[in-house]
Amino acid sequence: MRILHISDIHGASAAFRKVLKKEKFDVLAVTGDFEGLADVKPLESVSKPVMTVHGNFYESIEVLEALQPWDINGRWIDIGGWRFVGVGYGEPVMFEPAKQLIFVTHEPPFGAGDLSWIGPVGNQNFRKIIQKHRPQFWLCGHIHEGRGIFNVGKTVVVNAGSIAEKSYAVIDTEANKAIMKRLL
Numbered sequence: 453m454r455i456l457h458i459s460d461i462h463g464a465s466a467a468f469r470k471v472l473k474k475e476k477f478d479v480l481a482v483t484g485d486f487e488g489l490a491d492v493k494p495l496e497s498v499s500k501p502v503m504t505v506h507g508n509f510y511e512s513i514e515v516l517e518a519l520q521p522w523d524i525n526g527r528w529i530d531i532g533g534w535r536f537v538g539v540g541y542g543e544p545v546m547f548e549p550a551k552q553l554i555f556v557t558h559e560p561p562f563g564a565g566d567l568s569w570i571g572p573v574g575n576q577n578f579r580k581i582i583q584k585h586r587p588q589f590w591l592c593g594h595i596h597e598g599r600g601i602f603n604v605g606k607t608v609v610v611n612a613g614s615i616a617e618k619s620y621a622v623i624d625t626e627a628n629k630a631i632m633k634r635l636l
């Protein structure tokens with residue numbers, strides 16, 4: 453399965469559309485920071501499964517309502533033998549473990565993809581969940597400058613960075629690998 457992972461739209465809906473057109477994927481995961489309805493709109497034309505979680509930046513009630521068809525905050529969905537667990541910004545983690553697990557969160561776990569200018573600012577609870585449940589992948593954003601691919605034990609943590617800075621990621625679950633990409 454090929455997952456297209458986009459994060460932190462911040463008004464860059466044109467770049468968002470470009471990536472959707474350019475990349476081939478089976479599933480789209482968007483990990484938050486939709487700044488307005490224009491940032492949500494590109495999701496409507498995606499014919500593949502889409503999942504989103506909310507971020508923390510200017511997300512109005514209207515935006516949260518518009519995200520409803522795809523929002524997986526506080527729940528999980530199973531696709532192609534993989535369980536995707538959604539956690540929006542500042543929300544509790546709720547799931548039942550599975551053999552093949554992928555977390556879709558706004559915040560990065562502590563110590564991976566979380567390095568901001570004041571130091572590591574990731575979520576401590578997420579780190580504990582990684583140590584306990586050893587998911588194969590953890591997809592996140594939030595700390596734009598922390599983007600990249602990180603290993604915590606056997607878990608591959610992907611901070612896609614901000615699409616407003618032309619950064620995104622593609623995950624190949626069969627090959628157990630992720631790559632960072634840049635929109636030209």
Ligand SMILES: [Zn+2]
Binds near residue numbers: 485507
């Ligand atoms: Zn952001």
